[in-house]
Each structure stands twice: as structure tokens, then as C-alpha cells.
Amino acid sequence: MELTEISYIEDTIVANATPLIPSAVSIVRISGKNALNIGKKIFRKDNLEPRKVYYGKFYSHTGEVIDEGLLIFFKAPNSFTGEDVIELHTHGSVPVIKKIIEEAIFYGARFAKPGEFTKRAFLNGKIDLTQAEAIAQLIEAKTERASKIAINMLEGKLSKQINSLRNILLELMALIEAELNFPEDVESVDNNLIREKLQQVIDSIDRLISTYKKGQILTNGIKLAIVGRPNVGKSSLFNALVGYERAIVSEYQGTTRDFIEETISIKGIPVKLLDTAGLRHTEDKVEKIGIEKAKEKLNEADIIIFVFDASEGWTKEDEDIYEEIKQKNPIIVGNKIDLLLDKNQRNNIFKNIIYVSSKTKQGISSLEDKIFETLNIKESSDEEIYINLRHYKALEKSKEILENSLKNLEMLKDQKEILMLDIQEAEKYLEEIVGQITTEDVLENIFSNFCIGK
Ligand SMILES: Nc1nc2c(ncn2[C@@H]2O[C@H](COP(=O)(O)OP(=O)(O)OP(=O)(O)O)[C@@H](O)[C@H]2O)c(=O)[nH]1
Numbered sequence: 001m002e003l004t005e006i007s008y009i010e011d012t013i014v015a016n017a018t019p020l021i022p023s024a025v026s027i028v029r030i031s032g033k034n035a036l037n038i039g040k041k042i043f044r045k046d047n048l049e050p051r052k053v054y055y056g057k058f059y060s061h062t063g064e065v066i067d068e069g070l071l072i073f074f075k076a077p078n079s080f081t082g083e084d085v086i087e088l089h090t091h092g093s094v095p096v097i098k099k100i101i102e103e104a105i106f107y108g109a110r111f112a113k114p115g116e117f118t119k120r121a122f123l124n125g126k127i128d129l130t131q132a133e134a135i136a137q138l139i140e141a142k143t144e145r146a147s148k149i150a151i152n153m154l155e156g157k158l159s160k161q162i163n164s165l166r167n168i169l170l171e172l173m174a175l176i177e178a179e180l181n182f183p184e185d186v187e188s189v190d191n192n193l194i195r196e197k198l199q200q201v202i203d204s205i206d207r208l209i210s211t212y213k214k215g216q217i218l219t220n221g222i223k224l225a226i227v228g229r230p231n232v233g234k235s236s237l238f239n240a241l242v243g244y245e246r247a248i249v250s251e252y253q254g255t256t257r258d259f260i261e262e263t264i265s266i267k268g269i270p271v272k273l274l275d276t277a278g279l280r281h282t283e284d285k286v287e288k289i290g291i292e293k294a295k296e297k298l299n300e301a302d303i304i305i306f307v308f309d310a311s312e313g314w315t316k317e318d319e320d321i322y323e324e325i326k327q328k329n330p331i332i333v334g335n336k337i338d339l340l341l342d343k344n345q346r347n348n349i350f351k352n353i354i355y356v357s358s359k360t361k362q363g364i365s366s367l368e369d370k371i372f373e374t375l376n377i378k379e380s381s382d383e384e385i386y387i388n389l390r391h392y393k394a395l396e397k398s399k400e401i402l403e404n405s406l407k408n409l410e411m412l413k414d415q416k417e418i419l420m421l422d423i424q425e426a427e428k429y430l431e432e433i434v435g436q437i438t439t440e441d442v443l444e445n446i447f448s449n450f451c452i453g454k
């Protein structure tokens with residue numbers, strides 16, 4: 001591993017691995033050269049064998065008993081960080097955890113920075129960068145699906161793909177290099193072969209890039225704004241989707257003034273629903289502000305549900321609002337179908353209208369299906385991986401260089417050195433993703449987003 005610019009860390013770190021809240025059991029973790037020594041002192045036991053669970057008392061340096069619990073010693077390199085690690089399993093009492101950490105610090109450890117345990121695991125070659133990121137992603141995951149995706153990354157599925165692309169480029173570089181070094185003995189590399197290989201890598205990069213936006217949707221979710229003229233039943237629909245009477249509903253126009261938001265899960269996707277004030281011309285000062293906010297939310301939203309009152313039909317006011325928002329491809333919902341006795345009364349101005357009754361809940365699950373369909377996300381699979389922004393940027397750069405090389409291939413016929421340099425640079429960007437070459441800045445950025453103790 002080329003990590004010359006990163007100094008190996010000599011000191012020993014300590015932190016609570018579980019949150020500082022009252023609980024049944026908590027874990028304090030110590031990692032580094034001095035970990036075993038500190039463990040022995042706190043536990044008052046001289047002989048600790050690796051991977052054994054010891055039961056005993058934890059002592060302060062002044063000799064008082066802090067708590068009793070378990071100790072496990074993981075000997076380097078067979079630990080999460082690759083260093084000597086001591087785990088102390090205490091009762092989940094906040095003062096006890098704090099005291100044990102203080103004692104470890106007394107014996108020479110330092111309180112860990114966010115993500116420092118994982119950073120050490122990376123620096124010691126236990127995991128690569130995509131796997132380190134996957135740990136943070138797993139901890140942050142809000143849905144089962146998001147956690148499964150993180151596990152796929154943690155298992156190295158992204159690294160595997162990146163490395164196989166790197167190999168194609170490295171093989172290509174080897175061929176060109178041989179030609180450059182031994183022009184007499186080696187046949188020149190066929191341009192068709194180069195073209196084919198470059199295209200293959202570009203296509204794979206494209207596929208990975210396309211996972212970025214969807215990954216963002218899966219992990220961070222989307223914003224969905226419900227808009228329409230007053231009284232069509234936006235708040236009622238909001239409540240139907242949320243599952244309880246969250247927003248005020250009334251027969252008066254202009255009931256909703258401020259927007260209301262609530263996060264729900266649609267097939268595992270976090271959806272932040274926004275109920276907004278009915279859009280109309282009004283002289284009411286407060287309502288006007290609400291309408292302004294509604295317009296703001298409309299622009300922020302990833303998806304818009306445009307509600308009209310199906311029992312009244314498509315009115316001039318509906319048409320006016322629709323004209324304003326149609327470029328955002330809203331899902332059109334005809335509400336209050338329970339008031340329509342005759343199905344034929346349904347308005348067929350648009351092909352894609354979803355008819356619902358927020359009152360009887362009829363059609364609500366079709367609407368949820370429609371929302372999910374709009375996101376264009378497939379059902380979850382075991383191979384599912386989604387890249388993050390850091391990967392995305394590196395892939396974009398790599399792709400740009402390779403596309404350029406591809407374009408200049410004919411021109412560069414006699415200048416294989418340039419081609420060689422380009423491929424080398426493109427490969428470096430791929431290397432960056434798995435973290436074979438990284439600067440301290442990049443690492444800082446990744447690990448500072450972790451919580452303490454990870
Ligand atoms: N029968 C029937 N009545 C509904 C339905 N949805 C809403 N309503 C009624 O329509 C009226 C307006 O509902 P709201 O949900 O407050 O409408 P809104 O679009 O949020 O209105 P504003 O906040 O004023 O813009 C209320 O009297 C609701 O009970 C429905 O599906 N069926």
C-alpha cells in the first residue's frame with residue numbers, strides 16, 4: 001500500500017463503542033500499542049490471552065472498583081483496527097463508561113476522534129476505503145434496504161468492480177509499455193484492441209455512475225410535495241399517506257397555512273411528505289405567506305403530487321396551477337372519488353390520473369405504487385451497490401480522460417506515450433476510489449463524518 005504521506009499512528013486511542021446512554025451493557029474500546037497494558041492495569045490481571053472472555057472487576061488507578069464486567073483482548077493484527085484491541089464490556093451506566101475512559105486516558109490513551117478506529121483499520125490494510133465508507137453508511141442506514149446495500153459495499157462488491165476495471169487498464173498499459181520499450185521486438189498494439197478495451201471500461205464506469213442518483217434516493221430518500229388549489233383535499237391525502245390525522249382538515253378554503261412535513265417509508269424508501277397551502281389568489285396576508293412557502297417547497301421537491309377534486313372535475317383554477325408546474329412532471333391525483341357515484345364521470349383529460357379517496361383510502365396504495373414507479377428503482381437485489389459522491393467524482397474524471405483518449409486514438413497513432421499517460425491518469429482515479437492512493441485531506445473528509453467510537 002502506498003501510504004508514504006500518511007504517518008503511522010503511534011498512540012493508543014480509547015472511546016465508547018456504544019452510545020452514552022443508560023443501557024444494559026456498554027462497550028469501551030481501546031486500540032493501539034499500549035492497549036494490552038492499559039487493559040491489564042484496569043482489570044488488574046497480568047496474563048491476558050487473546051480471544052478469551054474474562055470476567056472480573058474494573059479498577060481505577062486509586063484502587064476503587066468502578067464496575068464489574070467482561071474483557072476481551074484481540075491481538076494485532078487479528079482485530080478490527082489491525083492493532084492490539086481491548087474491549088471492556090461494562091454495565092451501561094454513563095458515569096461508569098466515562099470513568100473507564102478517564103482511567104484509560106490516565107494510563108496514556110487518548111480519546112479517539114470520530115471514525116478513528118475505522119481509519120486505523122484502513123491504514124493497517126484491514127479494509128479498503130469503500131469498505132470504510134460502507135461502515136459509516138451501515139451505521140447511518142435508516143431502512144433495511146439501505147443497510148443491505150451498505151453490507152454489499154462492506155463485502156467489497158464495489159472494490160471488486162473497480163479493481164477489475166483497473167486491471168483492464170493496467171493490462172493495456174503493459175502492452176503499450178512493451179511496445180514503447182522494445183519497438184523492434186514487440187508488435188505494435190492494435191488500435192482496435194485499445195478502442196475495444198477503453199470502450200469496455202467507459203461502459204462499466206457509466207453503469208456505476210448511473211447508480212449514484214438512485215443510491216442517494218435510497219439512502220437519503222426524496223421530498224414529495226402535495227400541491228393544488230384550496231379544499232381539494234391535500235391535507236386529507238397527506239393524512240391518508242402518513243397514516244394518522246397529522247394535518248388539520250376542514251371544509252374551509254385556506255385551512256393549511258404553514259407547510260407540514262412528515263417522513264414515511266414507501267417500499268423501503270424514505271419519503272419526506274410536504275403538505276402545502278392551497279394555491280390561489282388571496283388578499284389574506286398570512287395565507288399569502290403560506291402560498292409563497294408552498295411555491296418554495298414545490299421547487300425543492302423531487303416529486304410533486306398535484307391534487308384536484310374529482311367530484312368537481314378539472315376546473316380553470318386547476319388548469320392554471322397545472323400550467324405552472326407541468327414541467328416538473330407531477331403525479332396527478334383526482335381526490336374524493338367516493339363522491340362520484342358514476343365511474344364514467346371521471347375526467348379523462350390525462351392518461352395517467354390516479355383516482356383516490358382520502359376519506360375511504362380507496363386508491364391510496366395505487367398512489368404509493370405510482371410514487372415508487374416514478375423513482376424508477378428496481379426491487380432490491382443481492383448485487384445492489386450504489387456509489388457515493390466521492391466515487392462519482394473520481395469515476396467522472398476517469399471517464400472523461402478515457403473518452404478523450406478514445407477520441408484522439410487515430411491522431412495519437414504514433415504518440416503512444418501520450419496515450420499511456422492518459423490511461424495511467426485514468427487508472428489513478430480508479431485507484432483513488434479503493435484508496436490505494438489517498439491524501440490526508442481525503443481521509444479526513446471521510447472519517448470525520450463518522451461517530452465517535454467507530
Ligand atoms: N368525501 C370526501 N371528502 C374529502 C376527501 N378528501 C378531503 N375531503 C374533504 O374536503 C375538505 C377539504 O379537505 P382538506 O384536506 O382540508 O383540503 P386541503 O386541500 O388541504 O385544503 P386547504 O388546506 O384549504 O388548501 C374537508 O371537508 C375534507 O373532509 C375525500 O376523499 N372524500
Ligand SMILES: [Mg+2]
Nearest residue numbers: 234235255256
Ligand atoms: Mg390543507
